[in-house]
Amino acid sequence: MAAALTPAARKRPAPDKAGSPADAGKKKKRARHQQFENIDDYEMLEEIGEGIFGVVAKARDHRTGATVAVKWIRGGEFDQDGAPNLAAVVREASFLATCRGHPGIVQIKNVAKGEETRDLYIVMELAGPSLRSRLERQQPFSEDETRDAMRQLLQAVEKLHATGTIHGDINPDNILVGADGALKICGFGCATPAGDVAGKTFLERLLEGARTQHQEKLDGTTMQYRSPEQLIWSQWYGPEGDMYALGCVMAELLTGEPLFTATTEDDMMDQTLDLWDELASMGVEAFDDVIDHLSLAGREILAGLLSYYSCERLTAAEALKHRWFTEETKPPAAVKPESPGFVPLFTERSIGGDK
Numbered sequence: 001m002a003a004a005l006t007p008a009a010r011k012r013p014a015p016d017k018a019g020s021p022a023d024a025g026k027k028k029k030r031a032r033h034q035q036f037e038n039i040d041d042y043e044m045l046e047e048i049g050e051g052i053f054g055v056v057a058k059a060r061d062h063r064t065g066a067t068v069a070v071k072w073i074r075g076g077e078f079d080q081d082g083a084p085n086l087a088a089v090v091r092e093a094s095f096l097a098t099c100r101g102h103p104g105i106v107q108i109k110n111v112a113k114g115e116e117t118r119d120l121y122i123v124m125e126l127a128g129p130s131l132r133s134r135l136e137r138q139q140p141f142s143e144d145e146t147r148d149a150m151r152q153l154l155q156a157v158e159k160l161h162a163t164g165t166i167h168g169d170i171n172p173d174n175i176l177v178g179a180d181g182a183l184k185i186c187g188f189g190c191a192t193p194a195g196d197v198a199g200k201t202f203l204e205r206l207l208e209g210a211r212t213q214h215q216e217k218l219d220g221t222t223m224q225y226r227s228p229e230q231l232i233w234s235q236w237y238g239p240e241g242d243m244y245a246l247g248c249v250m251a252e253l254l255t256g257e258p259l260f261t262a263t264t265e266d267d268m269m270d271q272t273l274d275l276w277d278e279l280a281s282m283g284v285e286a287f288d289d290v291i292d293h294l295s296l297a298g299r300e301i302l303a304g305l306l307s308y309y310s311c312e313r314l315t316a317a318e319a320l321k322h323r324w325f326t327e328e329t330k331p332p333a334a335v336k337p338e339s340p341g342f343v344p345l346f347t348e349r350s351i352g353g354d355k
């Protein structure tokens with residue numbers, strides 16, 4: 001069994017000692033907290049996540065008393081004009097808005113702009129904790145739990161892809177787990193429109209030069225969940241990259257450990273090629289050593305998602321029609337559409353500046 005499928009010796013975070021890097025991080029977060037409290041309508045309760053484009057915090061909406069999640073992107077952090085921020089936020093908010101109402105995608109409530117600071121805020125429903133923290137705290141998922149989780153994720157990704165959106169950064173940090181086990185995909189900072197690449201094979205994309213837009217954001221994606229084509233030909237990746245990431249997530253649900261543990265792009269490529277080699281030579285038996293509690297049908301899904309060639313990879317719609325989902329003995333939980341509870345987007349209003 002090659003390294004790619006060996007359960008990872010995942011490194012736990014170092015103990016939080018005074019003066020350690022973790023402590024320095026906390027001080028940084030506290031400083032942000034003080035500034036965040038200056039926002040008129042939202043009282044910051046605690047920071048819950050951080051991406052390259054902003055901080056996500058649990059916050060209380062003073063007007064309604066509701067607890068929400070606010071992604072705060074500081075104005076001008078990436079450009080003196082602040083223009084790239086605005087474009088990125090509008091794009092991220094638009095992707096979320098397009099999918100609103102789907103239970104598997106975190107609901108956007110509002111977008112706001114601080115007139116003085118030019119900070120931008122995406123207000124969302126609060127969900128979570130993240131699947132990453134669930135996996136770190138509890139046992140790996142059983143096959144039934146994995147099937148339920150994968151069904152929800154595939155339905156959400158089917159919706160995303162149907163709207164022409166590539167998420168681009170699906171990983172356990174960007175999957176939130178509700179108290180009832182309901183999963184929601186968040187973290188749309190690297191999302192991109194399928195645009196020119198939609199409906200084309202990978203080869204057609206290469207020949208026609210049809211590139212995925214905004215590929216500059218690939219650096220922000222989580223390397224251990226990148227598909228082979230994202231690793232090699234990053235400008236031509238399509239929605240299939242999300243399917244590969246879902247394969248990585250599925251393996252992690254079953255083992256409790258990340259499928260790939262590479263820390264450099266070269267290592268990641270080596271591990272990706274090892275997996276390709278194993279799947280090519282052993283087929284679904286490639287998973288025997290690490291996933292002993294998965295039926296043949298489940299292994300077919302896993303192998304179909306982790307196919308090296310993007311054109312052979314299962315789409316979300318195809319995966320959902322597979323017998324692993326359709327022939328299970330237990331009836332699937334009904335998925336009810338959610339009321340978006342939506343406040344119109346881009347109602348620009350001042351939410352206070354630095355006072």
Ligand SMILES: Nc1ncnc2c1ncn2[C@@H]1O[C@H](COP(=O)(O)OP(=O)(O)OP(=O)(O)O)[C@@H](O)[C@H]1O
Pocket residue numbers: 048049050051052053054055056069071106124125126127128130169173174175176186187188189190220
């Ligand atoms: N609505 C939410 N409720 C609870 N937690 C959230 C919510 N949205 C995001 N998070 C948490 O905050 C983290 C960072 O979110 P963010 O949207 O910044 O991620 P990202 O898109 O991966 O980063 P970036 O936008 O910088 O690329 C997520 O990984 C998630 O764990």
